[in-house]
Amino acid sequence: MEPRPGEIYIEFSHHGTQLRAVAVDAGTGVEVTVFGPASVSRHDLARIAVRKLERRLAGMSAD
Numbered sequence: 001m002e003p004r005p006g007e008i009y010i011e012f013s014h015h016g017t018q019l020r021a022v023a024v025d026a027g028t029g030v031e032v033t034v035f036g037p038a039s040v041s042r043h044d045l046a047r048i049a050v051r052k053l054e055r056r057l058a059g060m061s062a063d
Helices: 042-062
Strands: 008-015 018-025 031-037
Touching: 008 042, 018 042, 031 042
Parallel strands: none
Antiparallel strands: 008 018, 018 031
């Protein structure tokens, strides 16, 4: 199955008292990682990860 343009995969994992979210752009394979306290909602952490990924991708296209 081919990834759709703009499709983003998000993976969550706990590391001690922190929650880690990795966002991956399916089309390019570019990934970013963000951490937050384990008490943060996954939705909020995912939103931050997606924004970071979008900034990374925008910076790559500007080069």
